[in-house]
Amino acid sequence: MRLGLYVRNMGPQSAPDTVVACARAVEENGLAHLWVGDHIAIPPDDAEGSDGRYLDPLATLAFLAGCTSRIELGVGALVLPYRPPLPTAKWVATIQELSRGRMLLGVGVGWMRPEFRAVGVDFGRRGRITDATLEFLERCFAGDVVEENGQPFLFRPRPPRPPILIGGAPEHAFRRVVRFGDGWMPFAVEPDDLGPQVVELRRQATEAGKPAPRVVAVTRLDFSDPPAATARARAFAAAGATDLVHGWRYTGYDDFRVAADAMAAL
Numbered sequence: 001m002r003l004g005l006y007v008r009n010m011g012p013q014s015a016p017d018t019v020v021a022c023a024r025a026v027e028e029n030g031l032a033h034l035w036v037g038d039h040i041a042i043p044p045d046d047a048e049g050s051d052g053r054y055l056d057p058l059a060t061l062a063f064l065a066g067c068t069s070r071i072e073l074g075v076g077a078l079v080l081p082y083r084p085p086l087p088t089a090k091w092v093a094t095i096q097e098l099s100r101g102r103m104l105l106g107v108g109v110g111w112m113r114p115e116f117r118a119v120g121v122d123f124g125r126r127g128r129i130t131d132a133t134l135e136f137l138e139r140c141f142a143g144d145v146v147e148e149n150g151q152p153f154l155f156r157p158r159p160p161r162p163p164i165l166i167g168g169a170p171e172h173a174f175r176r177v178v179r180f181g182d183g184w185m186p187f188a189v190e191p192d193d194l195g196p197q198v199v200e201l202r203r204q205a206t207e208a209g210k211p212a213p214r215v216v217a218v219t220r221l222d223f224s225d226p227p228a229a230t231a232r233a234r235a236f237a238a239a240g241a242t243d244l245v246h247g248w249r250y251t252g253y254d255d256f257r258v259a260a261d262a263m264a265a266l
Contacts, residue, residue: 001237002032003263004074005256006218006247007064009036009055013252019055021253022260023064026071029264033072033104035218035245036060040082041118049249058091065099073099076106076185076218076245077167081121081129085136086148089155092137096159106185106216107134108167127172134164134180165216170197178204183214183242191235198240216243223262233266 007022008014026034042052057075064073073095080088096103109126110116116123140146141161144154163182166173170184177184184201186194198215205213217236221229236244246263250256 001233001241002243003233003266004031004033004035004072004243004245005260005263006035006037006076006245007256008250009057009060010039010050011053012051013250013256014053014055018253019060019064020067022256023068023071025253025257025260027068029260031071031260031264032243033074033245034064034068035074035076035104035106035247038075038078038082039112039115040079041115043114046112046114058088058095061103062091062095062098065095065102068102070102072102072104074104074106074165074216076104076165076216077108078106079110079115080107080133081110081126082115082119083133085133088133089137089140092162093140093155093157093159096162097157101160101162103162104165104216105162106165106167107181109172131176131180134176137161137164138180163214165214170200174201174204177201177213178208178210181213183216185216185218187218189217189219191232191239191241194236194241195239202240214242215240216245217241218245218247220248221246221263223259226262226265229262230266 005026023034036057038057039054061073092105109130113123140155144158145152146155165183165185166176166181167185173184202212221232223229233244
């Protein structure tokens with residue numbers, strides 16, 4: 001099971017030097033990947049912990065691609081309805097190209113209604129927009145010439161498409177994994193619940209003629225109790241998680257480094 005950490009691209013922890021230092025700590029510890037989150041327009045009454053300061057996740061990954069050389073760089077999860085499909089596809093292809101194939105593209109439909117209002121997108125259409133964007137991404141990475149709105153255009157550079165990991169509840173996420181994706185990215189799931197869900201996802205993938213999906217479970221480990229943290233990580237592995245990501249609110253680089261060292265010790 002591959003292990004990774006969330007790097008906060010939000011709040012005071014998103015200062016450039018801190019973000020770079022945290023990314024390098026992930027790489028130096030031999031971990032598999034780092035992740036950033038996605039918010040675009042936090043309302044003032046929901047800004048606790050971030051003060052509304054959010055770095056764009058795709059720009060952050062492009063920046064970190066130049067500061068690292070080995071680890072995978074993931075966004076989990078990019079809210080596809082917030083962004084127009086073609087510029088998003090160009091961002092993704094560029095990060096994948098400049099990182100030499102290290103990007104992980106976690107995507108989701110979104111949940112924060114005020115953000116949808118801020119970007120002018122109908123909250124009720126978010127699922128349909130997500131599907132349309134995933135279908136567009138599929139076409140962009142399938143060939144150099146793409147047609148949209150009746151206009152053919154060249155989609156270059158066209159590196160190998162990064163793995164697409166679908167976030168969200170099984171009912172809708174599994175359909176998207178089978179149709180568009182390479183794996184599932186569940187948040188705040190417990191190992192006992194994850195096991196049966198992984199069995200069902202693998203069944204659906206097999207029926208569709210697809211390989212076993214990657215399962216990137218996002219959770220929090222209590223590193224103040226190393227045996228408990230180890231046991232929890234092993235429970236996720238036994239439940240079928242192929243990857244485990246630890247996310248939490250750290251205060252700064254020193255706090256992050258402690259967790260990175262502890263994660264590596266697993």
